[in-house]
Amino acid sequence: MKGRPAPASGLLRQADALARAALPTGLTAILLVLAAVPVGLFGLVPAVALPCVFFWSVFRPAALPPPAVFGLGLLQDLLTAAPPGAGVLVLLVTHGLAARWRRFLVKQSFLVVWLVFCGFTAGAALLGGALQALLLWRFLPVPPGFWQALLTAGLYPGLAWMLTRVHEAMLRAEAAP
């Protein structure tokens, strides 16, 4: 038995649209909470936040509005014991730049996007380190920031693969009548 599904009623359609609009933010928030489960690797939460925000900003900026980025940044800062606000600013700047360059980025191959993302991680490490140094008013050692950037860049391919699957499923759902 195959056939078209009955047209959804107004309420269902609204609920569906709402769920789809909230999915990128919700998924990122869930990933952040999951990343805090101890697996013997420190600093996983900020390393997960940046790839997620970058991915959705490039491939679906409408689904990740700036207020959602603000909320995710605050969640990240509260989970990582960082001075609140530093992570928020890093994610907002990432979101702004990625959304501005998305026309160029969506046309590129995965490798180019990853390389650009590596540039973003370096910038995020510098900006985040500078902000935290300013807020804590002390010199911060370089190695932790360096390892953090490396971990973030290394996590991108895996996360991007998963998020691409999610994104394709969302596109399919939208293409269906």
Add this chain to the structure above:
Amino acid sequence: MIRLSVPLRQALSRLSLPVLIAAAFGTMLLGKADALLAERARMALADALTPIWGVLQQPVAATRDSFREAGMLLNMRSENARLRAENERLHRWQAAALALEAENAMLRRQLAFVPEAAPAFTTARVVADGGGTYARAVLLAAGPHHPVRKGQVALDDRGLAGRVTEVGARSARVMLATDMNSRIPVVLEGSRARAVMAGTNGARPRLQYWPAGTQPQEGDRVVTSAEANAFPAGLPVGVVRWSESGAAEVELFARLDRLDVLRLFDYGLSGILPPEAVARPEPRSRR
């Protein structure tokens, strides 16, 4: 829902990013002005998420254990040889320890020595990593009426792990000894020289401020000192290792990358301050 005209909505969406960036700066200022507010928000979030982490932690721990098990099966032969050698060595130490214990008991009888009361401790499960780029901390799940207090000393089964810095209704945050803000007064057991163990966010904290003329020796045992009235004397911390770059570091006994359960000891010491209030030691060149 309020219907807005298209140009107005566009203008609003273009404005939202700059406004939020300004709000981020506002958050920074607020967090700087009222550190207690940030701490409260952090612990409220931790309290809310601790039950979820508590549930998640069990399958994660089981998976990790099975991986460890598989690794152990792979190098069982070499491990067995190592354990035999270690057992041999420990047997000799056991004989020495028994002799010393008997001698100690005899001496105590002669001195009418009043033994110190065994400190009370609570045990709590590690459910989440509470650290970030520039912080090393773990979150503990505690019961609703837990006796966990700020300043308690956290030990794993081998040695010192850190101390409790923030306490919520159902959770507590322990700053690990490897955290950048961690400064622990220690004694080098070989020379009885005092020093400070400062975290660097790396796996091995560094030793600082040892007295001139007493270089820490490689392999020397490091224990806590009662100097600042923050720790009791003699808790096992680690052994001295000289790094390749010529810095004295401490290899901790505690395995901070695989913490499952921490024992929180209440020594009733008052000499602990919140990390924000601790005066920063001036950086000094070592040579």
